Amino acid sequence: MTQATPPLVAIRGRSLIDGRQRAATANPVILVEGRRIKAVGAAGDIAIPDGSSIVDAGACTLMPGLIDMHVHVAAFNCLTFQNYRVATFEVSPQLQMFYCLYHAQLCFEMGFTTLRDMGRGTPYGAYTAELCALRDAINAGVVPGPRLIVSGRTMITGSHFDLLTLPRAAKREPGFTADGPYALRSLAREHLRTGCDVIKTCVSGGMAARSEYDVRNMTQEELNAVVDEAHAFRKPAAAHCFTPDGQRMCVEAGVDTIEHMVFTDDDAIARIRDSGRYVVPTLLHRSDAAIERRREHGASESLVRRMKEIQPSCFETFQRMRSAGIRIAMGTDMTIDPEMGQNAKELEIYVRLGMSAMEAITSATRNAADALGMLRELGTLEAGKLADVIAVDGDPSQDIRVLQDRARIKLIMKEGEIYVDKLSREPKYVIHPQPAERKIIDRL
Numbered sequence: 001m002t003q004a005t006p007p008l009v010a011i012r013g014r015s016l017i018d019g020r021q022r023a024a025t026a027n028p029v030i031l032v033e034g035r036r037i038k039a040v041g042a043a044g045d046i047a048i049p050d051g052s053s054i055v056d057a058g059a060c061t062l063m064p065g066l067i068d069m070h071v072h073v074a075a076f077n078c079l080t081f082q083n084y085r086v087a088t089f090e091v092s093p094q095l096q097m098f099y100c101l102y103h104a105q106l107c108f109e110m111g112f113t114t115l116r117d118m119g120r121g122t123p124y125g126a127y128t129a130e131l132c133a134l135r136d137a138i139n140a141g142v143v144p145g146p147r148l149i150v151s152g153r154t155m156i157t158g159s160h161f162d163l164l165t166l167p168r169a170a171k172r173e174p175g176f177t178a179d180g181p182y183a184l185r186s187l188a189r190e191h192l193r194t195g196c197d198v199i200k201t202c203v204s205g206g207m208a209a210r211s212e213y214d215v216r217n218m219t220q221e222e223l224n225a226v227v228d229e230a231h232a233f234r235k236p237a238a239a240h241c242f243t244p245d246g247q248r249m250c251v252e253a254g255v256d257t258i259e260h261m262v263f264t265d266d267d268a269i270a271r272i273r274d275s276g277r278y279v280v281p282t283l284l285h286r287s288d289a290a291i292e293r294r295r296e297h298g299a300s301e302s303l304v305r306r307m308k309e310i311q312p313s314c315f316e317t318f319q320r321m322r323s324a325g326i327r328i329a330m331g332t333d334m335t336i337d338p339e340m341g342q343n344a345k346e347l348e349i350y351v352r353l354g355m356s357a358m359e360a361i362t363s364a365t366r367n368a369a370d371a372l373g374m375l376r377e378l379g380t381l382e383a384g385k386l387a388d389v390i391a392v393d394g395d396p397s398q399d400i401r402v403l404q405d406r407a408r409i410k411l412i413m414k415e416g417e418i419y420v421d422k423l424s425r426e427p428k429y430v431i432h433p434q435p436a437e438r439k440i441i442d443r444l
């Protein structure tokens with residue numbers, strides 16, 4: 001008996017952006033067989049076999065599912081909590097799991113079919129196991145959502161990550177932090193055993209309450225150990241880093257993606273460029289809107305002030321990286337402050353700072369997939385790749401802002417399966433199209 005071949009789906013649209021920073025293709029067809037793209041090209045070049053089901057995306061632009069390299073779906077429940085510092089202690093891990101799924105789905109519904117989640121420290125410890133469980137539930141088809149790439153955190157005592165989401169005086173779970181190369185190797189191995197996809201660490205301070213961004217968070221020896229451990233298990237390493245000294249340490253250690261950057265110098269820029277490392281800029285998190293939302297949701301005045309202080313450096317560093325030819329993969333540091341799902345606003349900032357719209361799109365498609373080490377499977381619309389396809393009403397290569405409009409994201413396909421379909425007479429959604437009003441549950 002021969003095995004039944006999966007049904008073919010042919011998606012048509014007005015134009016196609018393939019993610020490779022090339023001119024758009026007019027009147028395209030994407031032929032999808034099972035989970036993968038079978039063929040893609042102009043309608044005249046692609047024969048649609050009899051019996052294929054047709055998805056007519058009309059005037060839409062077809063493009064790869066978007067990738068956000070830096071989100072925190074476990075973070076800050078400001079959708080239903082007025083004050084995120086209260087939420088840290090009021091929300092149990094069990095309740096938080098529902099928020100994690102909801103946050104991931106909010107991004108998914110906006111065309112982000114892949115999210116790299118950068119974790120969270122909670123009063124119950126790091127969230128690696130919880131996020132791996134969410135990833136696995138999505139992959140198993142139990143709940144709809146984006147593909148999650150989950151990080152495990154390795155951090156030293158008193159580091160930025162140690163202080164980022166937990167108050168200085170809060171008790172830590174044993175094993176929350178580690179010090180010295182062998183203890184950090186052990187911590188990395190624990191996270192790897194839990195099933196994380198990437199090891200995350202921090203080499204400099206950041207914007208945590210009452211900590212300084214320019215303090216060193218690890219010795220070179222410790223960083224080398226963490227990165228070596230990740231690579232030994234064939235996983236990439238990502239490092240939060242705000243300073244040029246930290247950036248030099250990252251290049252030396254072989255860190256795969258440098259997160260944030262913020263401050264830099266010519267030497268660090270040259271070393272990163274020559275090493276071919278990717279940088280994930282996370283500028284949306286530095287926007288006025290994000291800072292204001294932080295203030296509304298309980299951030300201290302000093303944190304708000306310091307976020308505003310570093311803002312110009314973030315934007316300037318981005319421009320320096322871009323003109324130097326550093327490879328950029330899009331990431332937002334979405335932590336609910338700019339609400340989940342508004343990830344594509346990051347691309348608008350890139351365009352405002354000098355990228356073409358097509359270059360910005362490439363940072364969230366091809367480059368992001370490359371930075372994940374998943375370019376063979378994701379990031380561009382090419383035969384053989386997983387069929388992560390979205391249809392957008394409008395032309396993002398002319399106006400990048402169309403990606404921010406939920407009503408314009410008409411179709412979302414992940415691995416050949418349609419999750420959102422606003423083109424059909426019987427539309428399909430992940431999140432209820434008329435959800436009940438969200439309630440702020442800690443308002444007096």
Ligand SMILES: [Zn+2]
Pocket residue numbers: 070071072118333
């Ligand atoms: Zn982050």
